[in-house]
Amino acid sequence: MQRKTVIFIADSLDNAHKFQQVLSKLDVDVAAGSSAQFKKLLAAHPTHDLVIYEARDAAATPLSAVESALAEEGTGAMLVIVNDDQLAEFRLPVSCKADFVVHGASAAECAQRIRQLLWPGNEGSSGDYIVVDNMTVNLATYQVKVGGEPVDLTYLEYALLSFLVTHPGRTYSRDALLRRVWGFDYYGGSRTVDVHVRRVRAKLGPELAQRLETVRGVGYLWNM
Numbered sequence: 190m191q192r193k194t195v196i197f198i199a200d201s202l203d204n205a206h207k208f209q210q211v212l213s214k215l216d217v218d219v220a221a222g223s224s225a226q227f228k229k230l231l232a233a234h235p236t237h238d239l240v241i242y243e244a245r246d247a248a249a250t251p252l253s254a255v256e257s258a259l260a261e262e263g264t265g266a267m268l269v270i271v272n273d274d275q276l277a278e279f280r281l282p283v284s285c286k287a288d289f290v291v292h293g294a295s296a297a298e299c300a301q302r303i304r305q306l307l308w309p310g311n312e313g314s315s316g317d318y319i320v321v322d323n324m325t326v327n328l329a330t331y332q333v334k335v336g337g338e339p340v341d342l343t344y345l346e347y348a349l350l351s352f353l354v355t356h357p358g359r360t361y362s363r364d365a366l367l368r369r370v371w372g373f374d375y376y377g378g379s380r381t382v383d384v385h386v387r388r389v390r391a392k393l394g395p396e397l398a399q400r401l402e403t404v405r406g407v408g409y410l411w412n413m
Contacts, residue, residue, distance in 0.1 A: 192332075192339060193307050196230050197221040198255075199243035204270055204292070208241060211300045216332045216339055217307070225249035231258055239306055243270040243292075244279075252282075260284035266306040319354050321413065324397055326354055335393060345370070346389050349382075353401065353411035362408040382409070 195217045199205045205221070212219050217238075220230050224243070227250045231237070240259060244252045252269065259267060259282070266286040271279050273291060281287045288302050308330050317329040325334045331347055333340040342350065348370050353361070361369070363379035371381070386409055390398035400412045 193217045193238040194234055194236065195219050195303075195307075196227075196234055196237050196240045198224055198227050198230070198241065198250075199270070200224050200245060200248060201243060204243050207296055208299065211296050211303065215300070215303065215307075216327075216330060216334075223249070227255060228258065237265045239266045239268065239303065241268045241270070241303070244275065245272070246275075256282040256284055268302055268306060321354065321400065322397060324393065326351055328355075335397065340392050342389070342392060346385055346392070349385050350389050350393075350401075353409065354413075357411045357413040360404045360407050360410040366408065 193216060195212060197205075197208055197212065197219055198221075199208070200223050209219075209221075220234050220237075222230050224245075227242075231240075240255070242252065242255050256267070259265060267282055267288075269279075269281070269287065269289040270292055271289055276291070279289070281289060286306060288306055290299055290302055317327060319326040319328065323336045327333070328351060331351075333342055333347065333350065349366065352366070352370050363382040366382050367379065386401060386403075390401055393401070402410050402412050404410055
């Protein structure tokens, strides 16, 4: 599945360090730099999903210029890091989806606000996660991780895997999987299922691949 892209802009080492730890635990690719590098990073990543910007008075690019640049792009959201003494005059950007955190906010709060901006309404409860050995399937964000590392699955590979892991211990024929995963309007042959199963197994690795069992003469099942 395609990961989200975050542009992180900060001139202070404390925020850089904290947000590096926060973002490393999310399904995102990060392009980081100082306020002087903002326009360069924006040009290099025009399809970004979120800009995290440290709004310090001494920043080389003021917040108003950042907001104007994002308005021109017309995509993405913004999380602003502000100081306590800026709050009285602080105004959230209105040209894009935006939120803010105060400098010194906990890592947990920062992570939660980032999730709200990147995956609104899908922040996830415990029921959104399926854990099998060292694999985690996030049903809310359509992400799969093995050993903490994201697995690059196509949409249909993810759909096949998520269907089987949410229906463990039950064997499904190839025709049944075509109907349940590919949909009733799919006219391809059952070999399509075999091809996708092989691809999923290869991406999961040998240990997890053993759980996606072939039931000879019938189809496939996920063994929990």
